[in-house]
Amino acid sequence: MTSLPHLHRLLRRRGYRLTPQRRVILQVLNSLDGHLTVEHIHRAVAERLPGVDLSTVYRAVRLLSRLGVLDRHELAEGGAVYELHREACHGHFVCEQCGQVLHLESGPLEAVRHAVRHVGTTVRKLSVTVVGTCARCGQSRTGTRRTRAAPAGPGR
Ligand SMILES: [Zn+2]
Ligand SMILES: [Zn+2]
Numbered sequence: 001m002t003s004l005p006h007l008h009r010l011l012r013r014r015g016y017r018l019t020p021q022r023r024v025i026l027q028v029l030n031s032l033d034g035h036l037t038v039e040h041i042h043r044a045v046a047e048r049l050p051g052v053d054l055s056t057v058y059r060a061v062r063l064l065s066r067l068g069v070l071d072r073h074e075l076a077e078g079g080a081v082y083e084l085h086r087e088a089c090h091g092h093f094v095c096e097q098c099g100q101v102l103h104l105e106s107g108p109l110e111a112v113r114h115a116v117r118h119v120g121t122t123v124r125k126l127s128v129t130v131v132g133t134c135a136r137c138g139q140s141r142t143g144t145r146r147t148r149a150a151p152a153g154p155g156r
Pocket of ligand 1: 099136137
């Protein structure tokens with residue numbers, strides 16, 4: 001996990017001030033360790049900075065992702081989500097049942113990045129998103145019958 005002081009220095013080096021909004025956005029993404037939409041980020045930021053409006057958060061998030069502090073991913077129909085930038089390439093697994101986002105092992109993606117070296121010089125974006133059923137949801141469907149009644153899903 002990237003440390004917050006590191007992110008603060010990075011912003012300052014690029015000539016941007018660490019406004020309260022930007023600081024709280026970084027704190028939120030750091031503490032929730034998640035893949036959050038701008039609306040989610042705004043809700044969490046507004047708890048700490050009452051009255052902050054969505055467009056302010058939106059602009060700050062756009063700036064932070066342009067600076068490479070945040071990564072933006074288009075994962076599913078839910079729209080773009082943001083997370084703190086990670087050095088290692090990583091792919092995402094999105095569970096259709098519960099909506100949680102998990103990270104894939106980076107090994108195979110690093111191999112792809114390596115393969116690109118023969119034809120290109122830099123990789124700006126390497127994106128892999130797998131949509132399916134996570135282990136937990138898969139278990140609750142096929143494992144021993146739990147007491148919790150499963151919602152009636154669409155038939156085949
Ligand atoms: Zn799931
Ligand atoms: Zn991620």
